[in-house]
Amino acid sequence: MTTESPWQIEQLDLEGYLARLQLSGAVAGPVSRAALDALHEAHVRAFTFDNIDVLLDRHPGVDLAAVQAKFVGRGRGGYCFEHGTLFAAALERLGYQVERRLGRVGDPLLAARTHTVVVVTVDGERLLADPGFGFSLLRPIPLADGATDEHGGWAYRLRQVPVGDGRGWALHRGRDGGWELMHTHDELPVRPVDLRSGHHFTSTYPASHFRHMLILTRHLPDRHVTVTHEAVTVRRPGEPTEHRPLRAGELPELLDLLDVPLIEDERDVLLRRVRELSGLSS
Numbered sequence: 001m002t003t004e005s006p007w008q009i010e011q012l013d014l015e016g017y018l019a020r021l022q023l024s025g026a027v028a029g030p031v032s033r034a035a036l037d038a039l040h041e042a043h044v045r046a047f048t049f050d051n052i053d054v055l056l057d058r059h060p061g062v063d064l065a066a067v068q069a070k071f072v073g074r075g076r077g078g079y080c081f082e083h084g085t086l087f088a089a090a091l092e093r094l095g096y097q098v099e100r101r102l103g104r105v106g107d108p109l110l111a112a113r114t115h116t117v118v119v120v121t122v123d124g125e126r127l128l129a130d131p132g133f134g135f136s137l138l139r140p141i142p143l144a145d146g147a148t149d150e151h152g153g154w155a156y157r158l159r160q161v162p163v164g165d166g167r168g169w170a171l172h173r174g175r176d177g178g179w180e181l182m183h184t185h186d187e188l189p190v191r192p193v194d195l196r197s198g199h200h201f202t203s204t205y206p207a208s209h210f211r212h213m214l215i216l217t218r219h220l221p222d223r224h225v226t227v228t229h230e231a232v233t234v235r236r237p238g239e240p241t242e243h244r245p246l247r248a249g250e251l252p253e254l255l256d257l258l259d260v261p262l263i264e265d266e267r268d269v270l271l272r273r274v275r276e277l278s279g280l281s282s
Contacts, residue, residue, distance in 0.1 A: 006192055007100075008064045009089040016072045017090050021046050031095050033122050037139040039094075040129055041152075043087055044136045048077030048258055050216040054203045055273045056266060062199045063192070064089055075261050077218075079210070081199045083132025084116035091129075097121040102194060103185030108161075108168075114198045115183050116190075119143060128158060128169065133182065134217045135173060135224060135235075143169060150174075152219075153237020163187075214274055218258045227254050229277040246278065 004010060018028065021042040027035045053059040053070075060066040062081040070076045071086055084100060091098050099119040104111035118129040120140060127140035137156055141149045145160035155174030160167055161184060168186040172179035202208050214229040226233040227246065232254065234242040251274055255262065262270065 005092070007085070007089060007092070009092045011064055012068060012086075012089045012093055013072055014090060014093045017068075017086070020072050020075060028094060031122060033125075033127075035094075036091075036096065036120060036122055036127070036129075039090070040087075040131060040140055041138045043083070043090075043131045044138055045219050047071055047075075047083065048216060048218045048260060049079060049083070049132060049134050049136065050077050050260070051079055051203075051210040051214070052076075052216065052260070052262070052266075052270060053078065054210045055214060056269050058266075059199075059203050062195050075259075077260070078132075079202070080114075080116045080132035081195045081202075083136075084118055085195065087129065087131045088118045091118070091120060100190040100195075101185045101187065102190055102198065103168075103183045105183045106181065108163075108170075108184040112198075112201065113186075113194075114202050115185070116195060116198070117183075117185050128171065130171065134215060134226065135182070136219070137171075138219065141171075154224075213277065214270075216254075216258060216260070220258075225254075225258060227251070227258070229274045 023038065023042050027039045029035065060070060062085055064085055067078070067082045067086045070078065071082065088098050088100055097120065101117050101119055102113040103115040103117055104113055105115050116132060120127050120129050126143040128143045129140040130137045138152045138154065141147055141156055141158055143158065147158045149156050157172045157179055159170045159172070161170045162168070163186045166187055168184050170184045171182045173182055202210055214227065216227040218225055222236065224235045230246055232244055232246055251271060252267070255267065
């Protein structure tokens with residue numbers, strides 16, 4: 001007798017997901033590190049990281065059905081709870097051993113557990129997958145103290161750290177010759193209600209920064225672009241970071257550049273909300 005997954009992975013349109021990623025059937029073959037890497041990078045490049053629905057006050061939620069309709073059906077992106085839900089479901093359907101975990105972005109002494117990552121085991125090796133971060137890994141990194149990875153011109157490092165009576169993992173990215181902390185996750189079990197609770201806090205708590213700023217990012221073929229209600233940041237491997245103010249009237253052009261498929265009403269509401277946040281004539 002087959003028991004349904006609490007994550008409802010049976011509801012995933014796996015073929016539709018792979019088609020949205022523009023991947024061949026190779027990743028649907030035997031479990032392998034190469035197939036995992038290809039799937040992770042394709043996911044990160046296919047979907048934006050953004051909080052647009054939070055600003056619109058129209059967020060459909062983070063259950064798989066809602067995420068699938070938004071990402072697979074519309075080609076929209078979202079934030080970590082959505083990315084992690086969809087990516088983990090796809091991995092499980094493809095036969096990978098998966099653990100969902102929660103983490104804290106920035107200072108772990110101050111931040112809530114409002115980030116989702118996925119730990120995947122392939123041929124006895126545990127790997128950290130992180131498809132839903134503003135500057136996401138392009139491929140998983142071995143879950144081992146001191147592990148480093150450089151891919152696509154971006155460098156990352158993982159360190160084991162104490163978390164209470166247990167252990168956690170701190171992910172850093174290379175920046176200006178050093179290492180910048182991205183987030184720290186623990187090894188406590190995660191249930192669907194944990195993601196729903198984290199999403200509710202992140203999307204509705206009055207002091208949540210996602211309520212007071214636009215954050216929209218995407219890995220393009222030759223650069224990573226970040227757009228906020230105030231600024232545009234462009235990073236290219238091996239080159240100085242470009243950072244400048246968001247120009248009045250520029251946001252619609254950037255939505256097109258980053259391929260954000262909003263319907264007209266959504267776009268109008270977003271532009272109005274950004275004007276309220278920034279004072280620009282967007």
